[in-house]
Each structure stands twice: as structure tokens, then as C-alpha cells.
Amino acid sequence: MRVIEIEGGRGPAEALRPGERPLPAPAAGEIRVRVRAAGVNRPDIVQRMGLYPPPPGASDLLGLEIAGEVEAAGEGVERWRIGDRVCALLGGGGYAEYAVVDARHALPIPEGLDFVQAAALPETAFTVFANVFEAGGLKAGETLLIHGATSGIGVMAIQAAKAAGARVIATSRGAAKAEAARALGADVSLDATAVDLAEAIRAAGGADVVLDMVGAAYAELNLNALNPGGRWVVIATLTGGQAPIDLMRIMLKRLVLTGSTLRSRSADEKARLAAAVEATVWPWIVSAAIRPQVEATFPLDEAAAAHARLEAGDHVGKIVLIP
Template sequence: MRVIEIEGGRGPAAALRLAERPTPAPGPGEVRLRVRAAGVNRPDLLQREGLYPPPPGAPDILGLEAAGEVDALGEGVSGWQAGDRVCALLGGGGYAEYAVVDARCLLPVPDDLDFVAAAALPETLLTVWANVFEAGALAPGETLLVHGATSGIGVTAIQMAKAAGARVIATSRGAAKTTAALALGADVSLDATAPGFDAELDAAGPAHVILDMVGGAYAERNQRGLAPGGRWVVIATQGGRAANIDLMLLMLRRQTLTGSTLRSRPADEKARLTAAIRAQAWPWVVSGQVRPPIEATFPLAKAQDAHLRLEAGAHVGKVVLTL
């Protein structure tokens, strides 16, 4: 099968190259997926640079989410059959013609959804669900503040929060992204590069939940804008890993600061999250309330161009590889 490898095991986008590998066979409890599209995510960029190694047992091939047809069933798999249209959360392996996946991490693709749109869903939906709705416990009527609101995670968070009946404050960089976040359903959309950003952010709050992909650079403004009893969830540190936290303010306002990654979670935990998505959030996908916009698609052989598009930071929504 054709796959994308990283020449030398790490490197810039130019290090991605098309290669051939044996087609994998599904083991017990697994299915083999004939990949038709694969989502491109920021963790892929980090892995390519040698900064985010795959967890034990995961393939070294990039790709944390994919969509296609069930091609083969491993021993003990029930509820799925060859030819089913599915999308899946992967530990790795999406940048390939075939991928093996834990059958518990499959989701059925609605009839009106193509594989490109479906491939943009699993990693982002599970990330938002785990962090906004479980760790953040966002409730109807509360306010969610999303930084990096036009990223793949950000656009999904806006749509899921609105589907759940929450108010959304979105921050992004530049007027075009600010407009895009409003079009996606944000109630307030702020340009982080504009003069007066801090004052506007304070006026828009307070937030009950903050989904933070910036980290250290926004720490003080995040804590200041968090409501009493609020939950601040960090899932990336593009603005730095170190933060200045006022512990007295945290105590007085009963604030919670937490964070997580998805890829390193045990298989049983990923299966639990997938089941929660299917029961509680997948109806939003079926109804069309949650459909992250697709910024661009690239054929598998042009994976380096897909990485360059994501690295440029001008995207709104998801970048997807097609096979």
C-alpha cells in the first residue's frame, strides 16, 4: 500500500515522501479501513518534527483520523461489516491507503456526508467532547471562550457549544478569521491583533469554560476573565509552556485549571469517548449542526503541501488528504 513516510524519521515538510509498505492485517477486535480521506492536524506537524512521538504500539505513520470503508474484520468484531462507511480515531496510520483501527473507535458516516467531511470529525469531536464537555462541564446557558477559534478544534468547539445551547466568545487573528468565526455561530468574535483586544475580551466575559490552545501568553487574561467556579482547559501551548498564575485568585474564585492530550490515552478510554460521542454528539453531526468547514484538500502524494498550508496559520477549519 502507499503511505507517507518521514525521511530520516523527522524533519521539515519537505521530509514527507510517498513510500510503499505491506498492507496491515486487522488483529482481534480491530478492523482494516480502506482510507478515502485523512484529516491533517497540528500533532502531525509536531510528530514530523520529532516533538510528538507515537505512543507505544501505534504505527509511526502520521494521521490521527480517517474516513473510508470497512475492508476486513478481525476476530471478535461485531456490529460492522465490509463496505460500511465509517470514520475513525486512530493512534496513527491515517496517511496510508489502509489503516488498522480498534473497532470500538469507529463512527458511522451519515449518508449525506462525503469522506472528506467525515475525515475532519473524529479527532476534533473527541478532543472537544473530552475537554469542553467532560473536563470543562459546559452546560446550556453558560459561556465558552475559545482561543484559536478558526483552527480545526476551534471551529468544532464553536459548533458543538452552540448545539449544546451555550454562548460562545471566539478569538482569532485578523479580520477575516473574526468574520469567519461569527459565520460559524460565535456570539462574540474578537480579533486578537486589534488594539483594545484585552478590554473587549473583558467586556465580553466572564467565561464559565475556556478552551485554551495558546497557553502561557494568555494565562493572565484567561484567569482574569474566568467566572467564579469557572473551568480553564489547556490543550496546546502555542504561546508558551510557562504561565504566571495567581493562586490566591484561583482560590477566591474557585477556579479550576486542567489540561489533557488525547493520543496518549489508553484504548479503553478512547473507546469510552467514542461511545459518548456516538450517543450524545453524533446526533448533531447527523442533523448538520456540527460540520467543520474544509479549508483545503490535497492528494496523499502532496502531504507536504498540506502541512505547509496548516503551518501557515491562515486556514479556517480543516485540511484533509484524499486518496
């Protein structure tokens, strides 16, 4: 099968090269999916740079989410049949024509979506549900503050929060991105290059939950933005992971500071999360309260160009590879 490998094991986008590998065989409890589309995510870039190794037992190939058709099933798989249209969360291996995945980590493609749209769902839907609704405990009537609101995670978080009856304050860089976040449903959309974010968030009433993909540079901003009893959830540290934090202010405001990664969770935990996402998020997708936002598609062999596009930071939504 055709795959994308990292020449030399790590490097810039140009290190991504087409290659060939044997067709993988599904083990017990796994399915083999003919990949019709694969999502491109920032963790792929970090792994390509040699800074995010795959977990034990996972493929060394990049690719954390796919959509396609079930092509074979291992022993003990009961839910899926050959030809079923699925999207799935992977520990790795998505940048290929075929991929094997734990059958419990696959979900049916919602009616009305094509493979490209479906490939933009698993990583974002699992991440947003786990962090905004489980760790962050966002409830109807509360306010979610999203930094990096036009990223793949951000556009999913805006739509999911609105579907749940919450209010959204979005921050992004540039007028075009601020307008895009507003069009997706953000109640307040702030251009970080044009306004005083601290003052604007305060004027908007503050936040009950912060979804933070920025990290150190926004630590003080988040402490100020959160209302009493607020929850600050860190899922990326693009500006660094070290920041001074006034613990007394956390105590006085009764704040919760937490964070998580998705890839390192156990197979059983991902299976639990998949079931919760299907029960809660999938109905929002079926009702069109959430629509996948795909910025661009690239042929599989042009994975290097897809990475360059993502690294440029000008995208709104997801970038998808098509084998």
C-alpha cells in the first residue's frame, strides 16, 4: 500500500515522502479500513519534528484520524461489516491507503457527510468533548472562551458549545479569522491583533470555561478572564508550557486548572470516549448544529504541502489528505 514516511525519521515538511509498505492485517478486535480521507493535525507536525513519539504498539506513520470503508475485520468484531462507512480515531497510521484500528474507536459516518468531511471529525470531536464537556464541565447558559478559535479544534468547539446552549467568546489573529469565528456562531469574536483582549473579555462578562491552545503567553489573561468557579483547560502550549501562576488567585476564585492529551489514553478509555461522543456529539452533527469545516484537501503524496499549509497558520478549520 502507498504510505507517507518521514525521511530520516524527523525533519521539516519536505521530509515527508511517499513510500510503500505491506498491507496491515487486523488483529482480534480490530478492523482494516480502506482510507478515503485522513485528517491532518498539529500533533502530526510535532511528531514529524521528532518531539511526539507514537505510543507503544501504534504505527510509526503519521495520521490520527481517517474516514473510509471497512475492508476486513479481525476475530471478535461484531458491530462492523465489510463495506460499512466509518470514521475512526487512531494512535497513528492514517497517512496510508489502508489502516487498522481498534473497532471500538470507529464511529459510523453521519448521514449526509462525505469521506472528507468525516475525516475532519474524530480528533476534533473527541478532543472537544473530553476537554470542554468532561474536564471543563461546560453547561447550558455558561460562557466558553476559546483561544485559537479558527483551528480545527476551535471551529468544533464553537459549534459544540452553541449546540449545548452555551455562550462563546472566541479569540483569533486577524480580522478575517475573527469574522470566520463569528460566522460559525461565536457570540463575541475578538481579533487578538486589534483589541486589548483582557479588557474585551472583561466587558463581555468573562468566562466560565477556557479552552486554551496558546499556553504560557495567555496564562495571566486566563486567570483574569475566568469567573469564580471557572475551569481552565489546557490542550496545547504553542507559546510554551512554563508560566508563573498566582496560586492565591486560583484559591480565591475557586478555579480548576486542568489539561489532557488524547493520544496517550488507554484503548479502553478511548472506547469509552467514543461511545460518549457518539451519544452526545453525533446527534448534533446529524441535526446540522455542527458541520465539519474543511479548509483544503491535498492528495496523499502531497502531504508535505499539507503540512506547510497547516504550519503557515492561515487556515480556518481542517486540512485533509486524500489517498
